[in-house]
Amino acid sequence: MSESSTSTRQQYTPPPPELGPGQTSHTSITEKITSIVLTPHTPYQWFIVVLIGLMLVGLLQVSIAYLLYEGIGIWGLNVPVGWGFAIIHFVWWIGIGHAGTLISAILLLFRQKWRTSINRSAEAMTIFAVMCAGMFPLIHTGRPWLAAYWLFPYPNSMAVWPQFRSPLIWDVFAVSTYFTVSLVFWFLGMVPDLASFRDRAKHRVTRVIYGVLAMGWRGSAVHWERYEMTSLMLAGLATPLVLSVHSVISLDFSVSILPGWHTTIFPPYFVAGAIYAGFAMVLLLLIPIRRLYGLQDFITLRHLENMGKVMLTAGLIVAYGYFMEQFIAWYSASVYEGFMMQNRMFGDYGSFYWALILCNIAIPQFLWSKRVRRNTVWLMFISFVISVGMWLERFVIVITSLHADFMPSSWDMFYPTFWDWATYAGTIGFFLFAFFLFVRGMPVIAAHEIRTLLPFGKKEK
Amino acid sequence: MNEELIRQSEALAPQLDSSRKKAFVCGLLFAALTVVGYFIDHGQFFQSYLLAFIYWMSLSLGCLLLLMIHHLAGGRWGFAIRRILEAGTRTLALMLVLGVPILLGIHELYEWSHEDVVAADEILQKKAVFLNSTSFVIRYFVYFLVWFILAFLLNKWTAAQDATSETSPTRRMQILSGPGTVLFVLVTTFAAIDWIMSLEPHWFSTIYAAIYIIGQLLLTWAFAILVGVRLSRHLPLSALLTNERLRDLGTFMLAFVMLWAYTSFSQFIIIWSGNLPEEITWYYARLQGGWQHVGYLLVAFHFALPLVLLVSSRLKARIPILTAIAAGMMIMRLVDLFWITAPAFDKTGLTLHWMDLVIPIAMGGIWLSVFYGQLKKRSLVPLNDPRFDFAALADEVDAHG
Numbered sequence: 001m002s003e004s005s006t007s008t009r010q011q012y013t014p015p016p017p018e019l020g021p022g023q024t025s026h027t028s029i030t031e032k033i034t035s036i037v038l039t040p041h042t043p044y045q046w047f048i049v050v051l052i053g054l055m056l057v058g059l060l061q062v063s064i065a066y067l068l069y070e071g072i073g074i075w076g077l078n079v080p081v082g083w084g085f086a087i088i089h090f091v092w093w094i095g096i097g098h099a100g101t102l103i104s105a106i107l108l109l110f111r112q113k114w115r116t117s118i119n120r121s122a123e124a125m126t127i128f129a130v131m132c133a134g135m136f137p138l139i140h141t142g143r144p145w146l147a148a149y150w151l152f153p154y155p156n157s158m159a160v161w162p163q164f165r166s167p168l169i170w171d172v173f174a175v176s177t178y179f180t181v182s183l184v185f186w187f188l189g190m191v192p193d194l195a196s197f198r199d200r201a202k203h204r205v206t207r208v209i210y211g212v213l214a215m216g217w218r219g220s221a222v223h224w225e226r227y228e229m230t231s232l233m234l235a236g237l238a239t240p241l242v243l244s245v246h247s248v249i250s251l252d253f254s255v256s257i258l259p260g261w262h263t264t265i266f267p268p269y270f271v272a273g274a275i276y277a278g279f280a281m282v283l284l285l286l287i288p289i290r291r292l293y294g295l296q297d298f299i300t301l302r303h304l305e306n307m308g309k310v311m312l313t314a315g316l317i318v319a320y321g322y323f324m325e326q327f328i329a330w331y332s333a334s335v336y337e338g339f340m341m342q343n344r345m346f347g348d349y350g351s352f353y354w355a356l357i358l359c360n361i362a363i364p365q366f367l368w369s370k371r372v373r374r375n376t377v378w379l380m381f382i383s384f385v386i387s388v389g390m391w392l393e394r395f396v397i398v399i400t401s402l403h404a405d406f407m408p409s410s411w412d413m414f415y416p417t418f419w420d421w422a423t424y425a426g427t428i429g430f431f432l433f434a435f436f437l438f439v440r441g442m443p444v445i446a447a448h449e450i451r452t453l454l455p456f457g458k459k460e461k
Numbered sequence: 462m463n464e465e466l467i468r469q470s471e472a473l474a475p476q477l478d479s480s481r482k483k484a485f486v487c488g489l490l491f492a493a494l495t496v497v498g499y500f501i502d503h504g505q506f507f508q509s510y511l512l513a514f515i516y517w518m519s520l521s522l523g524c525l526l527l528l529m530i531h532h533l534a535g536g537r538w539g540f541a542i543r544r545i546l547e548a549g550t551r552t553l554a555l556m557l558v559l560g561v562p563i564l565l566g567i568h569e570l571y572e573w574s575h576e577d578v579v580a581a582d583e584i585l586q587k588k589a590v591f592l593n594s595t596s597f598v599i600r601y602f603v604y605f606l607v608w609f610i611l612a613f614l615l616n617k618w619t620a621a622q623d624a625t626s627e628t629s630p631t632r633r634m635q636i637l638s639g640p641g642t643v644l645f646v647l648v649t650t651f652a653a654i655d656w657i658m659s660l661e662p663h664w665f666s667t668i669y670a671a672i673y674i675i676g677q678l679l680l681t682w683a684f685a686i687l688v689g690v691r692l693s694r695h696l697p698l699s700a701l702l703t704n705e706r707l708r709d710l711g712t713f714m715l716a717f718v719m720l721w722a723y724t725s726f727s728q729f730i731i732i733w734s735g736n737l738p739e740e741i742t743w744y745y746a747r748l749q750g751g752w753q754h755v756g757y758l759l760v761a762f763h764f765a766l767p768l769v770l771l772v773s774s775r776l777k778a779r780i781p782i783l784t785a786i787a788a789g790m791m792i793m794r795l796v797d798l799f800w801i802t803a804p805a806f807d808k809t810g811l812t813l814h815w816m817d818l819v820i821p822i823a824m825g826g827i828w829l830s831v832f833y834g835q836l837k838k839r840s841l842v843p844l845n846d847p848r849f850d851f852a853a854l855a856d857e858v859d860a861h862g
Contacts, residue, residue, distance in 0.1 A: 165734075243723060255734040262735050265667035267727040316643060324650070324667040331654075332665045333587035334739065368639065 019297060019453050026451050033193070033447040034200050036293050042440065045292055050436050056429020063422040064139055072142050074419045081402045081414040086140035088394040089424055091249055092277070093133035093431075094175065095270075095390060098242060099278025100126030101182060102310075104189070105238035108231070114306055116449040117298040121289070122282050123186040124442070128434040129281070130179045132427040137171070139423075167251035174248040178241050185234045191217050192227070193443035243267075246274040253397065259340035260401035263328070269321030276314035276360075277390035279307050280383035287376050289439060298445050301374050308373035311386065315364045318393075322361070340401065348413060349400045356396055359389025462851065463844050469697040470841040476695075481833035488826020495823045498816045507566035508806050509816035513824040514560055515656060516680075516798050519673070520828070521556050523681030524549025525612055526645055526674070532615075532638035538709050540849045541701045542685045544842070545692075547619060548835040549681070550612040555831050557605050559824060563656070564598055571597075573662040584663055592659055600655055607648045611641045623844040631847055649674055660805035664743045666732070672724045676794060679717040683790035686710050688836075690784050697842045701851070708778045714790065715771035722764040746804040751811025755800045763793040795821060 067074060077084045100122035107115035138144040151172045153162050162169045195217035198210040217223060250270035253261035283304065290299040329341040344353050363385045372378045404411045438444070499506045528546040531539025539546075567574045572585075573592040579585045585592070615634055622630035650670035658669050689710060693702035732740045748756060767786050771777050777786070799817060842851055 247723075247727065251730070254731045257735045257737055262731065262737075263667045264669070264728040264731045265671065266731065268668070268671065268724060320646065320650075320671075321667075323647075324670075328665050328667045331588060331591065332739070333584045 019300070019450070026454065029450050029454075030196055030200075030447050032295075032297075033443055033445050033450075034197055036439070036444060037197060037441060038201055038206070043292055046436060046440060049432055053429045053431075053433030053436065056426050057433055059422050060426020060430060063419050063426055066419065067139055067423075068142070068144075072140060074417060076414055076416045076420055078412050078414065080405055080410050080412050081399060083398055083402065084414055085416055085420040085424060086136040087252075088391070088398050089427065090133050090136040091270075091394045092391055093129045093136075093427065094249060095246065095274035095277040096281045097126040097129035097133070097178075097182070097278060098246060098271070098274035099282045100124070100129075100186075101178075101238050101242045102275055102278065103282075104185060105235040106242060108235045109239060113453060114303055116453060117295075117300075117445050118282065118286060118303055118307075119449075120186075120189060120446045121286060121439075121444050122278075123182065123189065124435060124438045124444075125278075125282060125285060126182050127179070127186055128431050128438075129278075130175065130182065131434070132431050134175065134179070135427060136423075167248055167255055170248045171252060174241075174245045178245045181234065181238050181241060185231075185238055188227070188230060188234065189446060190443055191215060192219065192448040193446060195219065196447060197443065242275075243271055246270045258401050258405060259329075259334075259336045260344065260397060263325055265321050265324050269318060272314045272317035272321065273390060273393060276311060276318055276386060279311045279314065280386035280390070283307055283311075283379050283383040284387065285435065287380050289444070291376075293439075293444075295445065298450060304376065304379055305370070305373040308367050308379060308382075311383075312364065312367040315360065315367075315386070319361045322357075336406065339404075343404050344396060344400045347400065347404065349396065349403070352392055352396050353400070356389055356392040359385045359392060364389075463840075466697045466842050466844060466851070467840045469695075470837075470839070473692070473695055473841065474837045477833045477837040481830045481837070484826045484833060485830035486826075488823055488828075488830060491819050491823030491826060494819045495816070498819065502814075502816070504569055504806075505814050505816055506820075507562070507569040508803065509814060509820045510562055510566070511570060511656070512795075512799055512802050512817060513821040514556075514563055515802070516795050516821055517552075517824050517828045518556050518560070519677040519794070519798075520680050520684055521549060521552045522608065522645075522649060523677035523679075523684075525553075525608060525615075526642065526649075527678060527681050527685075528615060529611070529638040529642045529645065532634045533642065535848060537701075537849065538706060538713065540843065540846065541698065541706055542689055542710070543619075544836065544839060545685050545688050546681070547616055547839075548832050549684070551616060551835040552828055552831050553605070553608055553612050555828065557609075559827070560601065560605075564601060567594055567597065571659060571662070573659060588662065592662055597655060600651065604648050604652045607644060611637070611645060615641075619843060620839070622846060623840065626845050628847045646674065649677075657802060660802060661743060663739060666728055666740070666743075668724055668728050672721070672728065675717060675720050675724055676797065679714065679721055680791065680794045682710060682714040682717055683787040683794070686714065686783060686787040687791070690780055690787075692841060697840075701842065704778060704780065707780065707783060708774065711771055711777035711783050711786070714787065715768070715777075718764060718767045718771065718790075722768075747800060750809065752800065752804050755796065755811065759793065759797055759800060762789060763797055 075084055075086070100119075103115050103122045104119040107119075138147050141147050141150060151162065151169070153164070153169075191214060194210050195214040198207055198214045201207040201210055247267035247270065250266040254263060254266040256262055286299055287304070290296055326341060329337040332338075344350070364382055366372045366378065366382060372382070399414050403414055495506075495510075498509075524546040527539075528543065528550060531543060531546070563570070571592075572578055573588065574594045574597070579589055590596075614637055618630040618634050618637075622634075653670040653673040657673065658664070658666070686707065689698070689702050689707060692698040693707060729744065732744060735741075746752065767790060770782065770786055777783050803812075803817070843849075
């Protein structure tokens with residue numbers, strides 16, 4: 001290289017490293033991460049969040065108990081709007097889970113090193129979000145103890161089978177596969193770190209608990225080799241799931257012939273929406289946690305910035321979906337499609353539509369600015385707005401298409417009741433409660449993967 | 462270092478030049494047949510010409526989109542094939558000219574361009590604001606203007622970067638590529654609706670343009686692999702396009718094979734299960750009268766076989782296999798576009814006219830001759846790019862044998 005090009009490289013600022021300046025050795029990394037868990041000291045903010053979460057879980061239990069006692073008439077459902085908050089929140093929660101799978105599977109296959117410090121918590125978020133999602137289809141049957149009978153195809157003397165052509169049945173398989181793979185992937189990834197906890201734990205009980213969870217991990221070369229192989233295979237398995245789960249959910253709507261549901265762009269547009277909402281939730285959780293536990297060296301501004309970029313991209317794909325729906329509704333020259341769009345924008349729920357455009361398309365455009373992407377306050381704000389926007393999107397899709405369908409004589413409005421809101425708030429409480437328990441008791445960052453980011457740990461590539 | 466790269470690239474110029482000449486001669490020969498075809502069967506000529514045009518157009522556009530994605534996402538793969546992509550975008554001027562017969566044959570191709578047809582059809586009347594000859598022609602030039610500006614600026618700045626050690630040209634390319642991609646997707650969406658979807662003007666599908674754009678990128682990966690394998694045998698790219706890097710290109714191609722199948726299947730299952738009269742006609746025409754066999758062919762060779770072969774990292778690491786898959790992909794892209802366009806004209810059953818092969822080859826010969834002519838003009842490795850230290854990359858490759 002000549003002298004001039006050396007000076008070029010000085011002018012150009014390369015992307016910052018994946019680790020902050022404070023972390024320089026294997027020991028410092030392991031110590032920092034284990035110190036979050038293996039300590040008697042718990043920050044008081046943790047208690048506040050867990051307490052709020054617990055109270056909402058109480059509300060959830062009351063709502064479900066009352067639902068089982070009284071039936072789904074306690075919700076705001078009526079005859080044209082037979083699907084209400086339950087499906088909206090099912091889709092909302094499942095979508096949130098997608099970020100975890102995308103980060104841990106796809107970014108692993110693409111060899112993106114920045115994923116290492118956020119994958120663990122994003123995967124945990126996936127697990128808890130899918131749990132929240134799964135509650136809705138179960139309780140909306142009114143008799144969840146019969147759900148297996150309705151949902152799972154098993155040979156029986158009455159020769160009664162579920163309708164295999166219905167995507168609702170595909171959902172059962174898609175979501176349960178998704179949950180299983182995510183759970184195995186998440187737990188497997190934690191094993192080496194749980195072993196570190198076991199080795200560093202001082203109290204006997206803690207040692208036994210983490211010892212059991214570590215499943216006899218000794219860190220031998222054979223262990224590591226099998227571990228790496230299994231991780232890669234699970235990543236390969238999880239990758240199609242990122243696409244398939246939300247695609248199947250989009251088919252719940254799009255295989256019908258209802259205007260506003262029946263449109264071919266639904267599968268990729270739902271997947272993009274899921275990634276959008278998922279990254280927003282990851283940021284909403286990680287920004288406070290990194291502050292609370294002083295993890296700025298692991299979850300650097302570069303991570304936050306990259307997540308902002310992913311969000312912007314996913315948001316633009318979602319915007320493309322809205323745009324194509326609009327344009328083709330006009331281009332189709334179909335009376336029903338035209339009415340649906342008219343009703344969406346200027347009908348009884350018109351304000352929801354414009355709020356949705358504001359939250360999902362207008363405000364996230366600030367992410368084009370590097371300064372915004374590197375500002376935690378802005379990121380928190382935009383992530384919150386996107387979470388609301390994605391909720392509005394599902395509301396607009398479900399409610400506006402149903403409440404004014406083909407037959408004007410049956411049109412009706414949907415008003416959620418107290419119990420609709422209580423159930424939703426309850427699942428948010430469950431999610432917060434479960435996630436903060438995870439933060440307190442499990443390795444929130446994959447210490448063994450972070451260690452490979454140190455200069456001498458880097459593989460030759 | 463730079464001088465050495467330029468010298469190595471120049472050493473390859475005679476080879477590229479001979480490819481250019483061969484492609485040109487082949488293009489001319491088939492173009493002569495095309496002219497004969499025009500006088501034999503007017504209607505068929507335009508149908509086959511449209512097929513050839515949207516096929517080669519999708520390669521030019523795929524190069525442009527992939528180039529912008531590379532500037533946004535970085536990655537060594539992009540550095541290695543950037544000059545191929547850039548030369549691909551410099552064929553847009555040629556395509557602008559080659560598209561003129563479509564504009565002249567508008568009445569042969571598009572039902573909605575006949576006023577009497579529109580007058581008798583209520584639905585087409587509603588669409589007439591958008592689907593009419595004047596605005597079709599105007600939009601054609603607007604699309605090209607947008608693509609031109611993007612391609613022009615990217616090519617100008619990359620040349621500027623070659624000449625200077627300042628980093629501003631690269632910075633500009635990165636800044637342009639974000640909004641550029643958004644603009645590109647919007648414009649190309651409408652081009653796909655205008656040129657292809659409106660062949661059946663009553664039919665509509667929201668994912669249609671996305672499938673076409675994914676097809677563009679798939680074709681571009683296949684093409685980049687074919688040219689890349691060839692160039693990887695010589696310096697300077699042999700240091701960069703190692704077998705491992707070529708295998709990465711194969712992985713990207715696999716991703717787009719799956720994306721193509723995913724979007725195509727989504728469209729199919731949603732329309733099939735809805736079974737609405739205004740939508741199902743499209744598949745109805747394509748799944749009977751012999752056309753269904755073309756559909757099966759697509760499932761087998763546009764999806765299943767490449768999927769099975771490319772999933773295995775051992776198989777795709779073998780260059781002859783990778784090359785064969787890429788070549789097969791280039792053919793299957795044509796078959797796919799044939800299956801999409803031809804049934805729109807012919808409702809009686811599967812027919813393959815000799816012009817469906819001759820015109821794509823003629824246009825391809827000319828396209829390739831321009832491509833090779835452009836490729837040899839610049840160093841085969843981008844110079845002075847601050848994101849990639851070529852010398853360090855080359856050393857690394859040496860160190861690993």
